[in-house]
Amino acid sequence: MAQSKENIVMFPFMAQGHIIPFLALALHIEQRHKNYSITFVSTPLNIKKLKSSLPPNSSIDLHEIPFNSSSHGLPPNSENCDVLPYNLVIHLLRASTSLKPAFKEVISSLINQGRPPLCIIADIFFGWTCGVAKELNVFHAIFSGSGSYGLACYYSFWTNLPHNKVTSDEFVLPDFEEASRIHKSQLALNMLEADGTDSWSLFQGENFPAWVNSNGILCNTIEEFDQIGFIYLKRKLGLSVWPVGPILLSLENRANAGKEGGTSIKFCKEWLDSKDENSVLYISFGSMNTISASQMMQLAMALEASGKNFIWVVRPPIGFDINSEFRASEWLPEGFEERIRDSKRGLLMKNWAPQLEVLSHRATCAFLSHCGWNSVLEALIHGVPIIGWPMAAEQFFNAKFLEQEMGVCVEVARGKTCEVKHEDVVAKIELVMNETDKGKEIRRKVSEVREMIKNAMKDEEGCRGSSVKAMDDFLSAAISMKNKINGRVNN
Numbered sequence: 001m002a003q004s005k006e007n008i009v010m011f012p013f014m015a016q017g018h019i020i021p022f023l024a025l026a027l028h029i030e031q032r033h034k035n036y037s038i039t040f041v042s043t044p045l046n047i048k049k050l051k052s053s054l055p056p057n058s059s060i061d062l063h064e065i066p067f068n069s070s071s072h073g074l075p076p077n078s079e080n081c082d083v084l085p086y087n088l089v090i091h092l093l094r095a096s097t098s099l100k101p102a103f104k105e106v107i108s109s110l111i112n113q114g115r116p117p118l119c120i121i122a123d124i125f126f127g128w129t130c131g132v133a134k135e136l137n138v139f140h141a142i143f144s145g146s147g148s149y150g151l152a153c154y155y156s157f158w159t160n161l162p163h164n165k166v167t168s169d170e171f172v173l174p175d176f177e178e179a180s181r182i183h184k185s186q187l188a189l190n191m192l193e194a195d196g197t198d199s200w201s202l203f204q205g206e207n208f209p210a211w212v213n214s215n216g217i218l219c220n221t222i223e224e225f226d227q228i229g230f231i232y233l234k235r236k237l238g239l240s241v242w243p244v245g246p247i248l249l250s251l252e253n254r255a256n257a258g259k260e261g262g263t264s265i266k267f268c269k270e271w272l273d274s275k276d277e278n279s280v281l282y283i284s285f286g287s288m289n290t291i292s293a294s295q296m297m298q299l300a301m302a303l304e305a306s307g308k309n310f311i312w313v314v315r316p317p318i319g320f321d322i323n324s325e326f327r328a329s330e331w332l333p334e335g336f337e338e339r340i341r342d343s344k345r346g347l348l349m350k351n352w353a354p355q356l357e358v359l360s361h362r363a364t365c366a367f368l369s370h371c372g373w374n375s376v377l378e379a380l381i382h383g384v385p386i387i388g389w390p391m392a393a394e395q396f397f398n399a400k401f402l403e404q405e406m407g408v409c410v411e412v413a414r415g416k417t418c419e420v421k422h423e424d425v426v427a428k429i430e431l432v433m434n435e436t437d438k439g440k441e442i443r444r445k446v447s448e449v450r451e452m453i454k455n456a457m458k459d460e461e462g463c464r465g466s467s468v469k470a471m472d473d474f475l476s477a478a479i480s481m482k483n484k485i486n487g488r489v490n491n
């Protein structure tokens with residue numbers, strides 16, 4: 001008789017930036033570890049969307065639990081941050097705690113059917129699931145789609161509030177010493193406003209302490225280069241930390257997940273094929289962010305003045321409907337679009353570019369990025385140096401870490417409101433892309449990091465990389481707990 005598979009229940013917060021890494025983790029486990037099945041839990045509209053994104057050969061079980069956004073004072077059908085303005089994200093986070101009874105019911109019913117899950121892997125914002133797991137005797141892990149350093153700074157910040165004793169513009173996050181000297185301009189808006197009594201502080205004030213009931217943290221990072229955060233999290237939380245990265249959607253699974261039409265891939269590839277090796281700058285601010293109209297103007301001027309080839313993912317600037325038509329004649333210097341088209345020097349991709357195709361192309365030399373962690377990993381895997389322009393969340397910490405600790409990035413600007421001058425942007429582009437000492441040094445460091453990642457992912461007989469081992473350790477820890485529980489039940 002075929003042995004039944006061990007079931008892993010996954011439960012991300014309802015935001016694309018969380019659901020996609022969870023989906024990548026689910027597919028990673030499903031494809032490499034044949035003895036495990038996955039139950040993916042979310043709310044109805046998210047499950048509906050996921051149904052069309054799963055690869056045809058996937059047997060991930062999508063399980064919906066009820067959620068009515070209107071009953072939490074949110075607009076109707078608001079089940080994902082994608083459809084919410086930023087100021088309502090915290091409302092969705094608070095509303096998500098109401099999923100507790102339904103989630104508990106999912107786990108209880110699996111147990112009652114004689115199919116207790118091997119473990120629960122839940123979101124960093126779902127600290128309350130740790131209590132559910134403990135109560136029902138199920139192994140629990142938190143999955144962070146970001147790196148250890150970013151997560152550690154984020155954790156330290158929220159668990160050491162208020163920071164209002166800080167009188168200078170700079171302060172050191174508790175328990176980190178100099179490695180986390182933070183400037184106020186490196187705080188996202190909700191952090192800058194946090195005084196211990198606001199909605200974010202109150203939410204995180206319950207969320208993070210609940211982690212103590214988890215068994216550990218799965219981090220989408222590589223142990224070899226993310227030591228500071230790794231050590232901090234282990235020491236501070238007293239939990240296991242498994243650095244299992246990079247966990248990313250493959251090219252094939254991205255096509256299933258949506259936005260990448262074959263036409264845009266073909267178009268971009270043909271354009272890149274026509275360019276010299278290491279001659280193109282790729283510019284993207286991730287899946288959600290955009291810059292201000294004046295920043296957009298300065299960036300466009302810098303791109304023209306630099307004389308470099310470029311692909312720029314453009315979106316309407318801050319203050320305009322993100323889904324509206326991109327009005328190049330209003331938001332870019334006069335004649336910019338025609339000039340770059342005629343000279344074949346630049347490509348403006350409206351809203352979205354096939355990022356992995358671009359970063360993996362031999363013509364791509366550098367990436368001007370908002371330093372979202374997926375983008376960072378995608379750049380490093382392909383050996384592409386980063387010109388950092390962090391925008392929100394832990395991206396500021398990522399940029400700092402990439403520049404100061406790893407040496408693979410040069411920061412060019414910070415945030416959505418900073419005044420940026422095109423001459424400064426040109427200087428940073430030249431520093432990284434030209435044969436300057438700094439440019440050479442950054443490329444050398446990026447090559448080293450690329451090797452580290454390759455080694456961490458090695459999965460060969462007698463040669464298993466750190467990330468592969470970490471995933472095995474995590475699964476073994478879950479199995480060992482289940483065996484202990486079974487032993488207790490059988491005795």
Ligand code: UDP
Pocket residue numbers: 017284285286287288289313351352353354355356371372373374375376378
């Ligand atoms: N992405 C893409 N094309 C774009 C913009 C983003 O393929 O034009 C993908 C990118 O490859 C990455 C993800 O969207 O996998 C963005 O994730 P990240 O963590 O970098 O930033 P976020 O969008 O969460 O801010």
